[in-house]
Amino acid sequence: MSPQTLGILVTLALLCAAGAVLLGIGLVRGARQRERLVERVAPLLIDAGDVGSDDRSRLLERMAKGGRAIEGWVDPDNESARLMSQAGWRSTEARVAWYAFQGLIPLAGVLVVAAYWWLGDDPKKSLYLPLLGFVAFALSVLIPRWVLRQAAARRQARVKAEVPLFVHLLVLLFDAGLSTRQALSSMVREGGGVLPELGHEFAILLRSLDAGADTGEVLKNLADLLQVDDLGNILAVLRQVDRFGGEVREPLLEALAVMEQNRSLELREEVNLMSGRMTVVMVLFFFPALLIFVAGPAFLSVIKALNDVAG
Structure with a gap:
């Protein structure tokens, strides 16, 4: 060919x-x-x-x-x-x-x-x-x-980025006395601009709830479908509160603290990877140019002196 x-x-x-x-x-x-x-x-x-x-x-x-x-x-x-x-x-x-x-x-x-x-x-x-x-x-x-x-x-990355804001809004709505379904409905109705991906998912979830589905089962199906760990942890807290009752504010804040800690570790890991990549770039491109600039005149002088001795 x-x-x-x-x-x-x-x-x-x-x-x-x-x-x-x-x-x-x-x-x-x-x-x-x-x-x-x-x-x-x-x-x-x-x-x-x-x-x-x-x-x-x-x-x-x-x-x-x-x-x-x-x-x-x-x-x-x-x-x-x-x-x-x-x-x-x-x-x-x-x-x-x-x-x-x-x-x-x-x-x-x-x-x-x-x-x-x-x-x-x-x-x-x-x-x-x-x-x-x-x-x-x-x-x-x-x-x-x-x-x-x-x-x-x-x-999934966009959904993961929306989870912290979702938790903050959820805590505010629970403090205002709303139930889980009312809080999700409020976020779908008024928070579509700040939570576009989660708002779309919760709109589908609310339609399932209006059709008579169980709240815990619908939340579990959503977590299994999206497969976002941070969102799955928050939905697990909501399922537990919906089934057994109890305080919801503290578990949500604890989950949010763990989430922010994990994100801080991820950012540190990205910074470490970026510093390693910049080191490779510096060794391949910047260091040779610096070596030529610093050692080049001395090297040329040595070659000239050797040529003078030989000549």
């Missing part, structure tokens, strides 16, 4: 992968925006009829079916459903966009393999084709899982 052909294939592969990733991100963002729009103007949409009956919607539906079939094959344990919930992709539009993205990646891999078969002028391309097909197949399986895990991890 010539270098020119290899460059063309690598460029096509990168363009296909970048296009698939950008299309997936655009589909998910568009689905979330459409979900918010539907929540605001739902009566108008109901009167207008079905808005997803055009060719674009049918194409998206076919791609979503292909992605759903791929997920059923590569994910028998249904991990994607948990990751999508952790990423906040609970709406039908977001899930359809994700399945369409998962079905688009193998199509991009097929296009890359076909381009290699048609454009490659290497006589041994029949030997490289199975390897390229295996690489395209592996990437088509791994890239969607990586994107979904990264989205879930980023949202």
Whole structure:
């Protein structure tokens, strides 16, 4: 395979992968925006009829079916459903966009393999084709899982960052005499701007409570779903108070103190890692320049003196 052909294939592969990733991100963002729009103007949409009956919607539906079939094959344990919930992709539009993205990646891999078969002028391309097909197949399986895990991890980090403020607000609301359900309802109603991620989760939780679910069970399911340790500790305190009663302010403050101590340790660890990285950068770049600046004139003088003695 010539270098020119290899460059063309690598460029096509990168363009296909970048296009698939950008299309997936655009589909998910568009689905979330459409979900918010539907929540605001739902009566108008109901009167207008079905808005997803055009060719674009049918194409998206076919791609979503292909992605759903791929997920059923590569994910028998249904991990994607948990990751999508952790990423906040609970709406039908977001899930359809994700399945369409998962079905688009193998199509991009097929296009890359076909381009290699048609454009490659290497006589041994029949030997490289199975390897390229295996690489395209592996990437088509791994890239969607990586994107979904990264989205879930980023949202878990945002949820973790909101937990301290959530505890402070919870303590204030309990001091005002509100119950657990009333405190959560107040935060959903008035604290959506400062707690966007937790406010969305608690809105779903309150709908489950209004449907008759048990408070302790719903809190446990939320902690198991999000898998954020700090939030899980706080929800465990709320479950215990809801089941056995007792003082709630002191356990919450103690959990908050432990949380802040852990965050302080994490910050110290990050500072230590950063200092080590800066030491490596200084040794590789700053120290050689300093050595040349300090020892360079003396070294040149020694070389000149030796040349004078030899000459």
